[in-house]
Amino acid sequence: MRMKQKKIKINKGFVYQDVEDEMIIFDSENSVLLTFNETAAFIFKKLSKGVDVEKINTTLVKTYDVTEKVARKDINNLIGALLKKKIISE
Numbered sequence: 001m002r003m004k005q006k007k008i009k010i011n012k013g014f015v016y017q018d019v020e021d022e023m024i025i026f027d028s029e030n031s032v033l034l035t036f037n038e039t040a041a042f043i044f045k046k047l048s049k050g051v052d053v054e055k056i057n058t059t060l061v062k063t064y065d066v067t068e069k070v071a072r073k074d075i076n077n078l079i080g081a082l083l084k085k086k087i088i089s090e
Contacts, residue, residue, distance in 0.1 A: 008047045008079065008088045008089070008090055009090075010047070011087060011088060011089055013029045014026065014027055014028070014087055015028065016044070016048070018041065021037070021038045022035050022036060022037060022041060023035070023036040023040070023044060024036075025087065034085075034087075039060075039064065039074060040074075040078050042064075043056060043060065043074065043075055043078050044078070044082075046059065047079075047082075053075060056075055057072055057075055060074070060075065
């Protein structure tokens, strides 16, 4: 099954930086600090560069040697969490 080709944008007020194998995201509006693991950081960086979800899925499969189903689930779970926290918008 192919995922919809959608692009995501990072909303204003969020600052992010790599720290070792993780990524830290600071929500300046609510003074909240979030930590992403390596896979979530990889997906987030691709989203922040405007890469569409289908291409992220393909790259995730190749880079992390996971199945398309696992990659799709990881991407969709992260996007859902980011949308809920209003870090991104579609």
